Every structure is written in C-alpha cells, then in structure tokens.
Amino acid sequence: MVVVYLGLIITVLIILVLIPILDGIERKFVKARIQSRVGPPILQTYYDLIKLFRKELLVPSTASKLFIIAPILSFFTSVATLFVVPYTLSNPLGFEGDLILFIYLLIFSSITALLGGLSSSNPFTEVSSSRELSLLMASELFLGLSIAVIALKQSSLSLSKISSTPVITPSVILAYIALLYYAFIKSARTPYDIAEAEPEIASGYLIEYSGPLLAFMILGNLVRRYLTTSFFVVVALGPTVSLATSVIPTPIKELTNYVLILGLSTLTYLALGTASVIHGRYRVIHALDSIRKYTSVPIIALVLAVVGL
Amino acid sequence: MITSDVLLPIYLLIIGFILSLILRDSKALDSALFISSVASVTMILLAIQTLTSDPTIPKITTELQILLGTSNLLKTFTLSLDGLSAFFILTLGIVGLASSIYGTAYIKRYLGVESLRFYSLTYILFLLSMYLVLVSNDIVLFIISWELMTITAFFLIAFERTSEVARRAALKYLLMSYSGSGLIIMSLLILYLLSGSTSFTSLKGLNLDVTTQYLLMLLFTVGFGIKAALVPMHNWLPDAHPEAPSNVSALLSGFMIKTAVYGILRFTISLVCLNYYVLGLVLASLGVLSVVYGTSMSIIQTDSKKLMAFSSIGQIGYIFLGIGGGLVLYPNPLGIIAMSAALLHVLNHAVSKGLLFLTAGSIIYRVNSRDLNILGGLARYMPMTFTSSLIASLSISGIPPLGGFISKWLIILSLLISTNTLLVIYASLAIFASVLTTSAFIKYLSRAFLSNPNISSLSHVKEVPTSMVLAQLLLASLCVLLGVLFYIPLNIITSRTISNLVVFDLNSVSILIMNIVNILTYIALLLITITSSLVIVIYTLRYKVRTVPLWTFGTKDLLPSKLGLDGNSYYTEFERTYSFSYVLRHYVYEFLINPVTSMFMRFVKAYDKVDTYLYVMLIVITTFLTVLIALVVVV
Numbered sequence: 001m002v003v004v005y006l007g008l009i010i011t012v013l014i015i016l017v018l019i020p021i022l023d024g025i026e027r028k029f030v031k032a033r034i035q036s037r038v039g040p041p042i043l044q045t046y047y048d049l050i051k052l053f054r055k056e057l058l059v060p061s062t063a064s065k066l067f068i069i070a071p072i073l074s075f076f077t078s079v080a081t082l083f084v085v086p087y088t089l090s091n092p093l094g095f096e097g098d099l100i101l102f103i104y105l106l107i108f109s110s111i112t113a114l115l116g117g118l119s120s121s122n123p124f125t126e127v128s129s130s131r132e133l134s135l136l137m138a139s140e141l142f143l144g145l146s147i148a149v150i151a152l153k154q155s156s157l158s159l160s161k162i163s164s165t166p167v168i169t170p171s172v173i174l175a176y177i178a179l180l181y182y183a184f185i186k187s188a189r190t191p192y193d194i195a196e197a198e199p200e201i202a203s204g205y206l207i208e209y210s211g212p213l214l215a216f217m218i219l220g221n222l223v224r225r226y227l228t229t230s231f232f233v234v235v236a237l238g239p240t241v242s243l244a245t246s247v248i249p250t251p252i253k254e255l256t257n258y259v260l261i262l263g264l265s266t267l268t269y270l271a272l273g274t275a276s277v278i279h280g281r282y283r284v285i286h287a288l289d290s291i292r293k294y295t296s297v298p299i300i301a302l303v304l305a306v307v308g309l
Numbered sequence: 310m311i312t313s314d315v316l317l318p319i320y321l322l323i324i325g326f327i328l329s330l331i332l333r334d335s336k337a338l339d340s341a342l343f344i345s346s347v348a349s350v351t352m353i354l355l356a357i358q359t360l361t362s363d364p365t366i367p368k369i370t371t372e373l374q375i376l377l378g379t380s381n382l383l384k385t386f387t388l389s390l391d392g393l394s395a396f397f398i399l400t401l402g403i404v405g406l407a408s409s410i411y412g413t414a415y416i417k418r419y420l421g422v423e424s425l426r427f428y429s430l431t432y433i434l435f436l437l438s439m440y441l442v443l444v445s446n447d448i449v450l451f452i453i454s455w456e457l458m459t460i461t462a463f464f465l466i467a468f469e470r471t472s473e474v475a476r477r478a479a480l481k482y483l484l485m486s487y488s489g490s491g492l493i494i495m496s497l498l499i500l501y502l503l504s505g506s507t508s509f510t511s512l513k514g515l516n517l518d519v520t521t522q523y524l525l526m527l528l529f530t531v532g533f534g535i536k537a538a539l540v541p542m543h544n545w546l547p548d549a550h551p552e553a554p555s556n557v558s559a560l561l562s563g564f565m566i567k568t569a570v571y572g573i574l575r576f577t578i579s580l581v582c583l584n585y586y587v588l589g590l591v592l593a594s595l596g597v598l599s600v601v602y603g604t605s606m607s608i609i610q611t612d613s614k615k616l617m618a619f620s621s622i623g624q625i626g627y628i629f630l631g632i633g634g635g636l637v638l639y640p641n642p643l644g645i646i647a648m649s650a651a652l653l654h655v656l657n658h659a660v661s662k663g664l665l666f667l668t669a670g671s672i673i674y675r676v677n678s679r680d681l682n683i684l685g686g687l688a689r690y691m692p693m694t695f696t697s698s699l700i701a702s703l704s705i706s707g708i709p710p711l712g713g714f715i716s717k718w719l720i721i722l723s724l725l726i727s728t729n730t731l732l733v734i735y736a737s738l739a740i741f742a743s744v745l746t747t748s749a750f751i752k753y754l755s756r757a758f759l760s761n762p763n764i765s766s767l768s769h770v771k772e773v774p775t776s777m778v779l780a781q782l783l784l785a786s787l788c789v790l791l792g793v794l795f796y797i798p799l800n801i802i803t804s805r806t807i808s809n810l811v812v813f814d815l816n817s818v819s820i821l822i823m824n825i826v827n828i829l830t831y832i833a834l835l836l837i838t839i840t841s842s843l844v845i846v847i848y849t850l851r852y853k854v855r856t857v858p859l860w861t862f863g864t865k866d867l868l869p870s871k872l873g874l875d876g877n878s879y880y881t882e883f884e885r886t887y888s889f890s891y892v893l894r895h896y897v898y899e900f901l902i903n904p905v906t907s908m909f910m911r912f913v914k915a916y917d918k919v920d921t922y923l924y925v926m927l928i929v930i931t932t933f934l935t936v937l938i939a940l941v942v943v944v
Contacts, residue, residue: 056853056855057849057852057853057854057855058854058855058856058857059854059855059856059857060856060857060858060859060860061856061857061858061859062686062689062761062859064688064689064692064695064759065692065846066688066699068846068849068850068854069842069843069846072842072845072846073838073839073842075842076838076839076841076842077835077838079838080831080834080835080838083831083834084831093827093830093831094827095824095825095827095828096722096726096821096824096825097718097722097726097825097828098828098831100718100721100722100725100740101709101718101828101831103740104707104708104709104714104718105709105835107706107708107744107747108703108708108709111706111708111747111751114751115699115751115754115759118751118754118755118759118760119688119759120859121685121686121759121760121761121859122859122860123760123761123874125760126755126760126874127874129751129755130874130878130879130880130882131882133747133748133751133752133880134748134880134882134883134886136744136747136748137608137741137744137745137748137880137883138883138886138887140740140741140744141741143740144737144738144739144740144741145737147725147737147740148725148733148734148736148737151725151726151728151733151736152728152730152733155726155728156726157722157725157726207860208859208860212849284882285882285885285886288882288883288886288887289886292886292887302734302737306730306734
C-alpha cells in the first residue's frame with residue numbers, strides 16, 4: 001500500500017516540477033517563435049516564481065484574511081486535483097464517479113482564487129469575477145453535455161475505466177473534440193483570458209496580488225491549465241494509448257503509459273498554446289457567444305449518442 | 310419508554326404556547342424560543358434514537374387524544390414514528406434549533422413595532438404543526454396539521470404587517486397553498502372512501518385500479534408540488550420566503566417545503582403503490598425543470614433573500630430529480646442510491662439554505678438592507694457571519710469536501726451511469742445548474758461581504774450578538790461534518806429510511822456504497838490540503854505584512870465604489886448570450902404561470918378594500934369548520 005501511495009506521489013511530483021518548464025517551453029518555442037522574438041530562457045517561469053517568493057508580503061488595507069488564505073488554498077487544491085487524474089491510466093485510489101469529483105475540485109480551486117481576489121475589495125476584481133463566472137457557466141454546459149455522451153457510451157464515470165476502455169463511435173469522437181475545446185476555454189489563454197485581461201482590467205482578480213501570494217496564484221493557474229489539458233488527453237487519447245500498450249507486462253506498461261500520457265499532454269498543451277497565440281482576446285460577449293455557438297457540437301454528439309451512434 | 314418520547318416535543322411546545330399566552334412581549338418571546346429550542350433538541354434525540362435502534366423493532370406508535378369541540382367527541386389519533394418520519398424530524402430539529410436560538414436576538418428588532426407575543430404563538434404552532442405532519446398516522450390528523458402549518462406560515466410571512474409587499478406575498482402564498490391542500494384533501498378522501506378507515510396502516514397494500522392510480526398521482530403531484538414549489542407551481546415562493554423574518558425564512562426554505570417531499574414519499578411510495586416508472590418520470594421532469602429554472606433565475610436577482618429563495622426552487626428540484634430518477638430506475642441499486650442521495654440532499658439543503666437565510670438576516674439586523682446593489686464590504690466588520698456564509702455558499706454550490714457536494718455528486722453520478730437516456734440528459738443539465746448555483750452565491754458573497762459598499766458608512770457595523778453567531782456556527786459546522794462524515798447519514802438513510810419505502814436488495818446497494826466510500830481518501834487529502842494551507846498562512850503571518858492602500862490606477866478620481874459592478878449588472882453578458890433560456894422563461898410565464906397567478910390575484914384585488922386580516926380569518930374559520938364537518942362525517 002505504501003508503495004502505491006509513494007508511486008502516486010512521485011508521478012504527481014514529477015508533473016508538478018515539469019509544469020513551469022512546460023510554460024517556459026511555450027513562451028520560448030511557441031509564443032516567441034510566432035512573434036519573431038528571441039524569447040526568454042526555458043526556465044524563465046522558475047526565475048519569475050523564485051523572484052516573487054523572495055518579495056515582501058503586501059496586503060491592501062481593505063482586505064480580509066481570505067486574501068492571504070485563498071491563493072495558497074487554491075494552489076494546494078489544484079495540486080490535490082492532480083491526484084485524481086490517472087496519469088498511468090490506472091489509479092489505485094480511483095472509484096466510480098471520480099470524473100465528477102475532478103470537475104468540482106477544478107471549480108473549487110478556481111473560485112477560491114476568485115474569492116481571494118474579491119476579498120481585496122478592488123472593483124476590478126468584481127468585473128473579473130463576473131467574467132470568469134460567466135465563462136465558467138457557459139463552459140460547464142458544454143462539459144456537462146460532453147460528459148453525458150461519455151456516460152451514455154461508457155456507462156461508467158471512473159477516469160481509469162474510461163481511459164482504458166476504447167469506444168470509438170461518431171458521438172464519442174465529437175464529445176472528445178468538445179472536451180479539447182473545453183480545455184482550450186479553461187486554459188485561460190488569449191481568446192478566453194477575459195477574466196485577467198491586463199490591458200482592460202489590469203489582471204482582474206490578480207490586481208492586488210504581489211510577491212509570494214502572486215506566485216501561488218500563478219502556480220495555481222498553471223496547474224489548472226495543465227489539469228484541463230491532461231484531462232482531455234486521459235479521457236480522449238487514453239483509450240488509444242492503453243490499446244497500444246496492452247501487450248506490455250504490468251510494471252513497464254504503467255511506466256510507458258505515464259511517459260506517453262505526459263508526452264501527449266505536452267503536445268496538446270503546446271498545440272493549444274499555438275492556437276491561442278494566433279488569436280486576439282475576445283470581448284466578453286464574443287467569448288460567451290462563441291461558446292454558445294460551439295455548444296452545438298456536444299448537443300449533436302448527444303443526439304447521435306441517443307440514436308445509438 | 311419510547312412511547313412517551315414521541316409525545317414529548319408536543320407537550321413541550323404546548324407548554325411553550327401557554328407560556329407565551331401568559332407572558333408579555335419580550336418574555337413571551339424568550340420563553341417560547343427557549344422551549345422550542347428544547348423541543349428541537351428532543352426531536353433530534355428522538356430521531357437519532359429511532360434511526361440507530363434495531364430495525365427489527367416494530368415501528369413506534371402512540372396515541373394522541375384531541376378533544377374536539379362538537380358533541381364532546383373524544384377522537385383518538387395514532388402517531389407513529391418510522392425511519393422516514395424520523396429522518397425528517399431530525400432535519401426539522403436541526404433547522405428548528407438553529408432558528409430558535411437565532412430568533413432570541415433577531416426578533417427583538419421588532420420590539421415595539423410588531424407584537425412579539427403573536428410571533429411566539431404562531432412560531433410555536435408552526436413548529437408543532439410541522440412535527441405533527443411528520444408523526445401523524447391518520448388522515449384526519451394529517452389534514453389538520455397540514456392546514457395548521459399552512460396558516461401559521463401565512464401569519465409568519467405577513468409578520469411585518471405594515472409592509473404591503475409582505476401582506477400581498479403572504480396572501481398569494483395562502484391562496485396557492487390552499488388550492489394545493491384542497492387537492493391533497495381530495496385525494497386523501499378518495500383513499501378514505503376506498504379503504505374505509507382513516508388510519509394510514511389500513512391504506513397499506515390497498516388495491517387500486519389504473520384510473521384511480523393516475524388520478525391520485527395527478528392530485529398528489531400537483532398538491533404537494535405547490536407546497537414544494539416545483540416549477541409550474543412555484544410562484545408563491547420567491548415572494549413569500551424573503552418577506553418573512555429571517556429565522557422563519559430559514560425554517561420555510563429549510564424545512565417547510567420539504568414536508569411536501571415527505572408527503573410524496575409517504576403517500577405515493579410508502580403507503581399507496583402507484584406506478585413507480587410513470588411517477589418517477591413525472592417527478593424527475595418537474596425536478597429538472599425546477600433545477601434549471603430556479604438556479605438560472607437566482608443568478609439575476611438583486612435581493613439577497615430572493616436570490617436564496619430562487620435557489621431553493623433549484624435545490625428542491627435536485628431532491629425531486631433524485632427521487633424521481635430513483636423511482637424510474639427502481640429495482641436497480643443505482644436508483645436506491647439516487648433516492649438516498651436525494652434524502653441526504655434534504656438534510657444538506659436544510660442546513661446550508663437555513664444558514665444562508667440566517668446570514669442574510671444578520672445583514673438585515675446590522676445594516677437593515679437586503680439589496681445587493683448597495684451592500685458590500687461587510688466581511689471585515691462581521692467576520693463570523695462572513696465565514697459561515699462562505700461555508701454555506703460553498704456547501705450549497707457542491708464544493709468538496711462539504712455536505713452539499715456529496716449529495717449532489719451522488720444524485721448526478723447515479724443518474725449519469727444509469728444509461729437511461731432521459732436521466733443522463735437531466736443529470737448533465739444538473740451539472741450545469743450546479744455551476745449556476747456557484748455563480749449566484751459568489752455574487753451574494755461578493756456583493757454583500759467583499760466588494761465596496763454603496764452605502765455611506767459601515768464604521769458603526771459590528772458582529773451580530775452571540776446567540777445569532779452561535780446559531781450560524783452550529784449550522785456551519787454541520788455543513789462541514791455532513792461532508793466529511795457523509796457515510797454515516799448515507800448508510801442510515803439507505804438502511805432505515807429507504808428500506809421503509811421500497812423493497813430492495815441491501816447487499817448490492819452496499820457494494821455500491823463501498824465503492825462510493827472510496828472518495829474518503831480524496832476527502833482526507835483535501836482536509837490535509839486545507840489544513841496545510843492554513844498552517845502556511847499562520848506561518849506567513851508571523852512575518853511582517855505590509856499594508857498598502859487599494860490600487861486604483863494611481864488616481865484619486867477613480868473612486869472604487871463607482872468602478873465596480875452592482876448586483877444588477879453582474880451576469881448581464883451571460884444573460885444576454887443565453888437569452889434563449891430566459892426568453893423561454895418569458896413564454897412559460899406568459900402562457901403557463903401568469904394566467905394562473907392572475908386568477909389568484911384578481912381574487913385578491915376583489916378583496917383589496919377589505920382588511921386582509923379579516924379576510925384571512927374568514928378563510929381560517931371556514932377551513933376549520935370544513936375539517937370539523939369532515940371529521941363528524943367520517944367519525
């Protein structure tokens with residue numbers, strides 16, 4: 001049992017160490033390349049975080065205690081969420097319905113961050129939280145419908161079971177596409193970063209944060225971004241991976257799965273990064289409008305699933 | 310030993326009633342609320358004793374003799390307590406206790422304005438009637454206590470007699486409730502005519518032909534649906550619940566609307582076996598309609614208590630979605646889990662919504678406003694109230710590891726993996742609606758506690774009195790406990806309450822529950838997460854924290870209060886983009902709800918000139934006479 005827990009902790013720790021580097025790769029090889037810049041070094045995100053952690057703790061005079069608790073809680077919750085995703089395609093702690101737990105944990109972590117921002121009483125945070133929650137509501141309709149398709153086709157909501165049973169029908173493929181788009185919306189990259197739009201509302205809910213607390217906020221954001229991406233990879237590409245590795249004996253199989261999932265997550269992460277660089281930021285109404293339009297994809301998927309495709 | 314226990318809360322409440330008759334204003338209130346707290350505690354103990362006792366012991370029955378006015382008729386009613394009533398009594402006890410403790414300080418704000426003695430009398434009768442509804446084992450006693458509950462709730466809603474809004478809301482509530490209870494009485498009379506006895510025991514195993522079954526289903530669903538505020542019948546709730554004094558709102562939203570859940574379970578499932586599949590489909594469809602409608606309406610409210618009232622419609626929808634879905638799936642163990650989760654949601658919603666209404670009351674107590682457009686910044690002045698409303702908001706939004714998460718998660722999960730197409734679609738809408746709930750309550754937290762106020766000065770505001778804080782903390786800690794130790798109530802509900810309703814294979818359900826309990830690892834992980842982050846915060850606070858002024862782009866012209874959003878404009882973009890659902894709502898209103906309401910309101914307008922109270926007394930007297938006549942005929 002101890003070995004199982006230790007293995008789980010190690011898999012999560014490796015991912016946690018890799019996340020800032022992944023951000024660095026995106027900044028150097030995707031953003032800078034497309035914008036014809038030299039770009040920062042790959043470890044730049046680490047340097048930023050280290051610098052922030054060394055800074056003084058500033059708290060606005062109007063803030064309540066929640067201002068300090070929220071960033072730390074938000075970060076740790078998103079780390080706890082990493083334990084729900086089966087990166088080796090089999091989670092010893094998994095159970096029926098951990099997919100819904102994953103969604104709610106993700107919501108918990110992001111609204112904690114929002115509440116932290118709100119507790120500073122800065123009016124920009126209010127605008128930001130209104131935008132973020134509107135986006136959340138719109139994207140959750142998207143997600144709910146896609147999950148309905150997966151539930152209908154897989155008749156299970158256990159992440160490890162979904163990621164290891166291949167079901168390939170038109171409806172499920174459409175649902176996977178919807179999940180990819182969901183990951184794009186939730187990654188809070190350019191077209192959908194309306195909640196922290198720097199030029200408009202001065203980083204929104206992050207406006208009053210600085211120093212170590214800002215570092216926690218940034219880390220939490222990065223972890224959440226990685227979570228939604230890898231959620232898509234595990235649910236949509238996991239079945240294929242497990243099919244490919246099914247002949248390999250057990251201990252090596254899990255390692256192979258882990259490496260493959262990490263690789264695919266990185267690729268998806270960078271692909272979403274590329275898609276974001278070539279977009280400008282949406283206005284709030286356009287962001288919501290686009291999500292509403294694309295909601296037809298999971299709706300069509302659901303209709304297909306209902307008729308048995 | 311046990312027999313007398315069922316009567317104990319009744320005796321206590323009657324003593325309280327007599328005391329508040331004798332004593333004057335403030336003393337009447339104190340004694341009444343003290344005795345109702347004690348009665349609530351006895352209810353909790355009684356319920357726990359029943360729920361944890363050996364299930365093989367036959368259910369407790371006892372007799373209550375009521376002296377009726379006509380011809381010295383001594384009618385004996387039987388009271389009984391089984392797993393189903395005990396669970397609801399537990400919920401009533403918890404909300405009643407918190408609301409009574411809270412009321413001792415809160416209701417004093419009406420001192421000299423309204424009659425506190427009148428409040429005490431109606432409050433005690435209200436508690437008593439709800440208790441009697443749950444324990445009565447007789448059609449006549451059920452009708453009497455149901456009517457008493459309706460009437461006392463009316464007086465409590467219209468407690469602020471000077472307010473025109475409150476009086477109208479109360480009247481609307483009364484008229485709609487009366488039409489509902491008319492249907493219930495009608496169906497109970499049908500049952501009486503068929504069985505020939507008023508006792509519930511004789512109703513069990515009654516053979517009904519198909520037409521009667523569907524007639525009863527219709528009457529019960531509409532009759533109890535009005536009390537539960539299921540969507541086409543919900544119209545009274547958003548008006549009535551905000552107008553009552555806040556601790557009464559907590560009881561109304563926290564418990565009274567759930568007596569309808571009890572009624573549905575008792576009459577259509579436990580006593581009379583109707584067609585489970587059709588009944589389930591009807592309840593689940595009404596439930597999901599309420600879920601989507603209630604939550605999407607709650608996000609656009611600007612009145613804090615109205616926001617909560619609409620959210621109550623949504624949450625009662627979750628409960629009916631769980632029960633209905635469970636009935637559709639019936640022999641499947643997943644259906645049993647859905648029903649258990651729905652009952653767990655009754656408890657969770659009672660605790661969290663009760664607490665939310667109390668916190669809204671605390672704001673009214675200190676700032677005398679429930680307008681989210683002008684409130685703000687109270688977190689610094691009322692930290693305990695803020696903490697409890699934060700916990701309640703997170704719990705009702707279904708955030709792990711709090712109570713609301715578990716019940717919502719189980720309802721959604723069991724419907725999603727059932728592979729019943731309709732239920733899967735319903736569940737996916739329920740996932741969406743739970744985020745709407747989150748948004749509604751973040752708006753409440755943000756506009757009432759966190760953002761900048763639009764009212765001039767808050768410096769006089771301080772934390773509410775100890776008794777109010779205590780009541781809030783009691784419910785807040787229950788929110789946490791129900792989440793962390795969810796398997797205890799879940800096991801009890803499955804093995805003691807649901808087994809009273811339907812026959813099922815306990816083994817296969819236990820296997821499912823064993824799988825569900827695996828979530829405890831993650832709950833433990835989350836608890837570790839939360840504690841460790843709190844430890845880090847405490848560690849951080851030991852270092853020097855520099856306080857800086859709020860950053861407003863370095864200018865003095867951009868006043869914070871002018872820059873933020875008010876309650877009106879919080880989700881304007883969402884509302885505009887997803888206007889089709891709101892447009893749909895408009896049509897539902899135009900063609901379905903408004904005609905019915907306007908019929909009622911025309912009735913009200915005709916009596917506008919007459920003093921409302923006189924008119925209501927007329928209704929009250931007529932009802933009692935009707936019930937008495939019915940009684941005489943029956944006996």
